[in-house]
Amino acid sequence: MQYWIIQTLNSLALGGLLFLLAAGFSLIFGLMRIANLTHGSLYMLGAYVGISILKYVPNLWLAAIIGGAIIAVLGGLVERLILRPLSGNALGQVLVTLGISFIIADLCLMVWGGDPIPIPTPRALQQPVFVGGVAFPTYRLVVLAIAVVTALALYLLMDRTRIGAMIRAGVDDMQMARAVGIPVSRLFTAVFCLGAALAGAGGIIGGPIMSAYPGLDADMLPLALIVVMLGGVGSLLGAFVGSFLIGAVYTFGTALLPDLAYVILFLPMIVVIAFRPRGLFGRQSV
Secondary structure (H helix, E strand, O other): OHHHHHHHHHHHHHHHHHHHHHHHHHHHHHHHOOOOOOHHHHHHHHHHHHHHHHOOOOOHHHHHHHHHHHHHHHHHHHHHHHHHHHOOOHHHHHHHHHHHHHHHHHHHHHHHOOOOEOOOOOHHHOOOEEEOOEEEOHHHHHHHHHHHHHHHHHHHHHHHOHHHHHHHHHHHOHHHHHHOOOOHHHHHHHHHHHHHHHHHHHHHHOHHHHOEOOOHHHHHHHHHHHHHHHHOOOOHHHHHHHHHHHHHHHHHHHHHOHHHHHHHHHHHHHHHHHHOOOOOOOOOOO
16 A cells, blocks of 8 residues: 555656646647657756755755746747748747757756766755645655646746736737737747746756656657647646656556556557547647
């Protein structure tokens, strides 16, 4: 019983971390139709940047905010200077973002080296919490709470604010939105920055659980892709549900059948796409 409780809590913590990564990817892919393959690299870069920030600002949450802002600026520059001129060229955008991810990975290797670098857990959260008589790291439950709060904030932003309405209008009919005075290009840049900020902050917040190491981007990007395809492109609800489904499948699959972990991981996505090509919560494009 203790084993199942621990693995369930681990899967929830991983699901929360995946949501912080996949939510930004889903926003960019769903709203802007850009398959941003730099997303995993931005997550990894955020973790490394957080390590450097923590040397001067010994507060993980403040480091996550600062690091997220830095990655957001980088994301905005990439969108404006590189991806915007390639608008309408989907293959070009995929190849460019793939190339940028390789560049970021090599830069991280040059600057921070090839050894894994752990990010310390905040002192106030180092004591375990007891769930069902089982000791479990408090920080992992905090990550889960952060994911839930982030999901609620993104929902309110996209579905209950004027800015969210303008973004959806720009996605559904860009020309008409521009005709009524909506600054579509600025809003799309802001969406890209938001997605990049979520990835960067997620890398820092996930640091105490996963550390920062070369190849972190390659480990996290496939998980984000599976979450988005499973939940539905552009659906925050899909990203939320898909993150926890994949978190559970990955955690239990790795623990119970390590030799078939990736088979078990990709199988739910294949089954869902076979019967629902747009994912669990994907909607018909307008």
